[in-house]
Amino acid sequence: MTERAKALQDAQKTQWERSISWAKEHRYQIVGGSWVLSMVASLSFVGRNPYLSSAQKLVQARVYAQGLTLAVLIASAVFELSDRDQGEGRWETIKVLDPDDPEHKHLIEKKVHKESYQGEDQWRDMVEAEEQKENLRKDEAHQKHQEREKKEQHKSKSKDHDKAGEQAAKEKEKDKASEHGEKEKDHSKAEKQKEKEKSK
Structure with missing residues (x-):
């Protein structure tokens, strides 16, 4: 007014x-x-x-x-x-646009303090702005923490995967070595039998 x-x-x-x-x-x-x-x-x-x-x-x-x-x-x-x-009085209920409504068609009731002089409630706006900044800082810190945890989990998974790959490679090498050893044994047996047959 x-x-x-x-x-x-x-x-x-x-x-x-x-x-x-x-x-x-x-x-x-x-x-x-x-x-x-x-x-x-x-x-x-x-x-x-x-x-x-x-x-x-x-x-x-x-x-x-x-x-x-x-x-x-x-x-x-x-x-x-x-x-x-x-x-009426120092606190009044007014209708304002809903800030969560993207189409800006919905009105909500909001209780506001009626200033007796301009700037009386400036401290309220300052406190609200500081609270919003603090909440943003907390959200950013939380997101960074989650990202760090994901990276650490990814690193540990890749290390586990590398270890599993190394183990699998070692097992393959052992299998190949044992197969190679068995082949050599079979080959040496076959040669001995051939020598025996020749000597007869």
């Missing part, structure tokens, strides 16, 4: 409505100010009693001030609840 529209809206309100809206806007300053004022008023009221010591007067004044401040806090809570029920 622009300043001009707000001024026009305020001009149409009665004095009572303007007072109520001012009290809603400045409720926390009113609570603090009422405590100070009630403390001063109750001190002056209790200070007239000649039968109380100064410590008793201070305690009595504080009790009165706390009672009045409690009443103001309750009124402030009533304002806060009525604002929440009406969707």
Whole structure:
């Protein structure tokens, strides 16, 4: 709402409505100010009693001030609840485009803080941006860790594969050597038999 529209809206309100809206806007300053004022008023009221010591007067004044401040806090809570029920006040529910919707047709409700001056909620945006950066850093670190684990698994698999290949090659060589040895034995037997036959 622009300043001009707000001024026009305020001009149409009665004095009572303007007072109520001012009290809603400045409720926390009113609570603090009422405590100070009630403390001063109750001190002056209790200070007239000649039968109380100064410590008793201070305690009595504080009790009165706390009672009045409690009443103001309750009124402030009533304002806060009525604002929440009406969707007004410091927190408002607005409809915005769903950021997860690629077609930007779906609206979602979002609770936002109404700034009383421009830049009041800038710290919220800064914190949110830092949280997003931190989440991105965590995701990148997680991905790098997973990639390292995959590389290590791949290296260990290739080492196992190389070892298995070497073992298979050694076994083939042993088989060939044993076959070659058997052939030589068979060949030497055959030669001995030929020699025996020749000698006969």
